[in-house]
Amino acid sequence: MAIIVELDTGWSGSITLDKSQIWLDQPTQSATAKQAELPPMERMSQGAIYWALANGPEASYLDAIYQLGSSREECEHYAEEVQKLAYKLLELISLSLGLPANRLNGFFKDHRSFIRLNHYPACPVPHLALGVGQHKDGVALAILAQDDVGGLEVKRKTDGEWIRVKPTHDAYVINVGDIIQVWSNDRYESVEHRAVVNSEKDRISIPFFFSPAHYTIVEPLEELINDQNPAKYKPYNWGEYFTNRIRSNFQKLDVENIQIYHFKLPDKFG
Numbered sequence: 001m002a003i004i005v006e007l008d009t010g011w012s013g014s015i016t017l018d019k020s021q022i023w024l025d026q027p028t029q030s031a032t033a034k035q036a037e038l039p040p041m042e043r044m045s046q047g048a049i050y051w052a053l054a055n056g057p058e059a060s061y062l063d064a065i066y067q068l069g070s071s072r073e074e075c076e077h078y079a080e081e082v083q084k085l086a087y088k089l090l091e092l093i094s095l096s097l098g099l100p101a102n103r104l105n106g107f108f109k110d111h112r113s114f115i116r117l118n119h120y121p122a123c124p125v126p127h128l129a130l131g132v133g134q135h136k137d138g139v140a141l142a143i144l145a146q147d148d149v150g151g152l153e154v155k156r157k158t159d160g161e162w163i164r165v166k167p168t169h170d171a172y173v174i175n176v177g178d179i180i181q182v183w184s185n186d187r188y189e190s191v192e193h194r195a196v197v198n199s200e201k202d203r204i205s206i207p208f209f210f211s212p213a214h215y216t217i218v219e220p221l222e223e224l225i226n227d228q229n230p231a232k233y234k235p236y237n238w239g240e241y242f243t244n245r246i247r248s249n250f251q252k253l254d255v256e257n258i259q260i261y262h263f264k265l266p267d268k269f270g
């Protein structure tokens, strides 16, 4: 299967993947915890491979990617171009907050962005399987390429209903992540989402996670806070937050994953 990608940076190309090979011996999502209670067939609803764009422990997955049918060049080009798009979006978000376009760029000097290839095999009993369990993306932004099968759902805030996001040919789905929510002091909000599996068709999605340097201390931007609008979050270290999330994704825990609301400060005005 090929996902054709065209970006307004002038680059177009395709990522070619052989779905049958996107598989790790261990599913990697938080959904795994729930799925562990299901019989093996229903449990096998997702496989993923990570592809790190910066040096770090995740980089070891790079070799796996190159064996999937895509050439090294295709993959590297895709990574470069999707990063350009991420910077454009970042700059637009910065401007929309009344800040200089490049206000947030410095956080990404030693960025730790990564791409994940998600494979959701068809499951005859989709209601028993979860592709990716409900979560918010902890990063700054997620840029999702997907095929035309569909499966992504977002939680509507007003009534908690899960709403299907229909795939649009040639379009990405952009998720604002937790970091933008905190930097913007809640002017932007990250969305709760999940991916369900299809009863007949396999699905592939390729999210790019735009992640600042792990040493970044994430806190509301000082330009956006004042006496009337005090900071709504305590500062936290992004690397610690990230590793805590990843660790807990691999195991069934009694406690909830770490979340940004754990850093929420009491609201002085109400």
Ligand SMILES: O=C(O)CCC(=O)C(=O)O
Pocket: 116, 118, 132, 137, 144, 146, 151, 152, 193, 194, 195, 205, 207
């Ligand atoms: O596959 C999808 O549509 C969503 C995947 C996702 O939310 C994730 O990988 O964080």
Ligand SMILES: [Fe+2]
Pocket: 135, 136, 137, 142, 193
């Ligand atoms: Fe996500």
